[in-house]
Amino acid sequence: MSTPELDALVSRSYRHGFVTDIDADTVPPGLDESVVRLISRKKKEPQFLLDWRLRALSHWRTLREPHWAHLRYAPIDYNAISYYSAPRQSGDGPKSLADVDPKLLATYDRLGVPLHERARLAGVAVDAVFDSVSVATTFKDKLAAAGVIFCPFSEAVQRHPELLEQYLGTVVPYTDNFYATLNSAVFTDGSFVYVPPGVRCPMELSTYFRINAANTGQFERTLIIADAGSYVSYLEGCTAPMRDENQLHAAVVELVALDDARIKYSTVQNWYPGDEQGRGGIYNFVTKRGECRGRNSHISWTQVETGSAITWKYPSCILRGENSIGEFYSVATTNNYQQADTGTKMIHIGANTRSTIVSKGISAGHGQNAYRGLVKILPSATGARNFTQCDSLLMGKHCGAHTFPYLEVRNPSAIVEHEASTSRISEDQLFYCLQRGVGAEDAVNMIVSGFCRSVFKELPMEFAVEAQALLAVSLEGAVG
Amino acid sequence: MSDAAAQPMLEVRDLQVRVGGQIVLKGVSLAVRAGEVHAIMGPNGSGKSTLAYVLAGKPGYEIVSGSVSFEGRDLLALAPEERARAGLFLGFQYPVEIPGVNNAYLLKTALNAARRERRLPELDAFEFLALVRSKTQLMHIDESFLGRGVNEGFSGGEKKRNEILQMLVLEPKLSLLDETDSGLDIDALKVVANGVNSLRSPERCIVLVTHYQRLLDHVVPDFVHVLARGRIVRSGDRTLALELEKRGYDWITEQAAA
Numbered sequence: 001m002s003t004p005e006l007d008a009l010v011s012r013s014y015r016h017g018f019v020t021d022i023d024a025d026t027v028p029p030g031l032d033e034s035v036v037r038l039i040s041r042k043k044k045e046p047q048f049l050l051d052w053r054l055r056a057l058s059h060w061r062t063l064r065e066p067h068w069a070h071l072r073y074a075p076i077d078y079n080a081i082s083y084y085s086a087p088r089q090s091g092d093g094p095k096s097l098a099d100v101d102p103k104l105l106a107t108y109d110r111l112g113v114p115l116h117e118r119a120r121l122a123g124v125a126v127d128a129v130f131d132s133v134s135v136a137t138t139f140k141d142k143l144a145a146a147g148v149i150f151c152p153f154s155e156a157v158q159r160h161p162e163l164l165e166q167y168l169g170t171v172v173p174y175t176d177n178f179y180a181t182l183n184s185a186v187f188t189d190g191s192f193v194y195v196p197p198g199v200r201c202p203m204e205l206s207t208y209f210r211i212n213a214a215n216t217g218q219f220e221r222t223l224i225i226a227d228a229g230s231y232v233s234y235l236e237g238c239t240a241p242m243r244d245e246n247q248l249h250a251a252v253v254e255l256v257a258l259d260d261a262r263i264k265y266s267t268v269q270n271w272y273p274g275d276e277q278g279r280g281g282i283y284n285f286v287t288k289r290g291e292c293r294g295r296n297s298h299i300s301w302t303q304v305e306t307g308s309a310i311t312w313k314y315p316s317c318i319l320r321g322e323n324s325i326g327e328f329y330s331v332a333t334t335n336n337y338q339q340a341d342t343g344t345k346m347i348h349i350g351a352n353t354r355s356t357i358v359s360k361g362i363s364a365g366h367g368q369n370a371y372r373g374l375v376k377i378l379p380s381a382t383g384a385r386n387f388t389q390c391d392s393l394l395m396g397k398h399c400g401a402h403t404f405p406y407l408e409v410r411n412p413s414a415i416v417e418h419e420a421s422t423s424r425i426s427e428d429q430l431f432y433c434l435q436r437g438v439g440a441e442d443a444v445n446m447i448v449s450g451f452c453r454s455v456f457k458e459l460p461m462e463f464a465v466e467a468q469a470l471l472a473v474s475l476e477g478a479v480g
Numbered sequence: 481m482s483d484a485a486a487q488p489m490l491e492v493r494d495l496q497v498r499v500g501g502q503i504v505l506k507g508v509s510l511a512v513r514a515g516e517v518h519a520i521m522g523p524n525g526s527g528k529s530t531l532a533y534v535l536a537g538k539p540g541y542e543i544v545s546g547s548v549s550f551e552g553r554d555l556l557a558l559a560p561e562e563r564a565r566a567g568l569f570l571g572f573q574y575p576v577e578i579p580g581v582n583n584a585y586l587l588k589t590a591l592n593a594a595r596r597e598r599r600l601p602e603l604d605a606f607e608f609l610a611l612v613r614s615k616t617q618l619m620h621i622d623e624s625f626l627g628r629g630v631n632e633g634f635s636g637g638e639k640k641r642n643e644i645l646q647m648l649v650l651e652p653k654l655s656l657l658d659e660t661d662s663g664l665d666i667d668a669l670k671v672v673a674n675g676v677n678s679l680r681s682p683e684r685c686i687v688l689v690t691h692y693q694r695l696l697d698h699v700v701p702d703f704v705h706v707l708a709r710g711r712i713v714r715s716g717d718r719t720l721a722l723e724l725e726k727r728g729y730d731w732i733t734e735q736a737a738a
Contacts, residue, residue: 427539428576435536436590436646437564446589450580450629
């Protein structure tokens, strides 16, 4: 295929780039104690939470933005960001879907996430977070009947403060890192899940994050607790309007799995990636960590990262419980000028803990894609095992793939395996498909999907199809 | 022979092709009618595979002069996938591995692309599976092959049988088989030959590109051509292949050079 044809094909369309025109309550840009107090007051938080936020803020002031990742971007002015923006509403906010602003419902319809329960996928409950607040959560009653708590974080603050006080910050402490500390000070909303002992959550839980307002950041916080012997599968999706300015998204996700519990956490991240010249797009600096606190507990992270101008995230597992299992399955694509530095940390503490890492990086256009992963086996982790596989696929001549694996093994009985490969979509593979009558775009999608297959098969079925379609869009025309 | 049958299905006229600055085909002409099986033989480097690739539309080959028509259409004006959908199939000498892409999925996509072209309804998964099953039996291919990645971890012989399986499912009008016999033991050779013979019919034609004549014991050609140094230097019936088997290629290429 000739170069002009290729160039013409390398165009991408972002299908979620619209803005909802809605009256918003937005605090002026800037970050100081008064902003933190204001957010806490708006959320009617108990004293312990305000104190925690303020400790985070003062700690944050001692930190410097980290620059060890393989990323390049203009400096972020943290005082130019507004830390709270919410659609204006009358009174105490919506009691049910009937009270939710129709413009918001229309927004989620347009995003393909209808909030009316009869229109929803029958097996999926959704919490919809719009800028700094949750606007609706579906299927709450059905979940409550099973004893499952699934609600906006702000609501959990009011109704389950004891659970929050017990678990908040126990996996990602407010001192953890620059972005997590910032989040701890100013986080606004997010989802809260508690699954009681022995309960298998009867449906998929899902949160859909939407950034709408300009010049704001989104700082959500999610906490999922799976009590002994329980199971939950959770999925998050993310989109934002197309804008020439960069917007910051700095989330924290904490997972806690107790004895014999299992949490499956899937992400389909499609924040606005910026345009073909690399203007605009979301800066996605996210801290996600799960702790297998109990024996035989199991946490799996599956992520499909197609959006954002910059992705900096390392969903990790602390394998404290004996025989616990941590898994990380990732597909990260970078096209145009997108940059991703992503991977995981597997910290083996308990005996006979096992971890699996499968990372698939796809780079096209001028995209830069780095895998960064740590496997740490502590002296107590007798019999620990890790298997890591990271593969990179390059499309075109201007992109890059990088692999930074770190290994720290302090127990001689551990078995650690690492496999890595870098390849291009070969002319021969492409021609083979063409010769069988498959068109070029379809052939590339087929080859890329094949490359990602071992990750896609980990996604809940309803979302595997969506993820595959999303991948096709994000690599539209990137035949190389 | 009727007038329609007299019109070749594939007609190559004085084809000159350059690859990396070198003229590799120096004026090849070939006419293949429906129902015929032609064998193109020749020493290594004579341009046999180049001819197959050029007909299938592989990038990287520059057409210097000449023309190719396929059922009256200008074949060289078509993109590779259009040629495939029009009924041209290339059985590769070295079929490439495409990890993670399901063998059956690729084949179903290919078949339905061809069926759309022919304005036939697409096959659903059940109809497709029924069709493929009958062909896998003929090719002595275990059904588990269908669920594996395309050629992923296949042995050399398995890859070749998989090529013929694809051909049987797609039912092309023109099959170009590039060294399909290489790397096969005698049992596999018979299976492959059976497969090829099952597709022989008055509506189709087959061009076998081969170095050795042993495949031709099982798939008996109507015509044999010798390609040497970029030219067809001799054409004949199957006895030419037997003569080549006995005497090698040197005498014929020397005659051509003289």
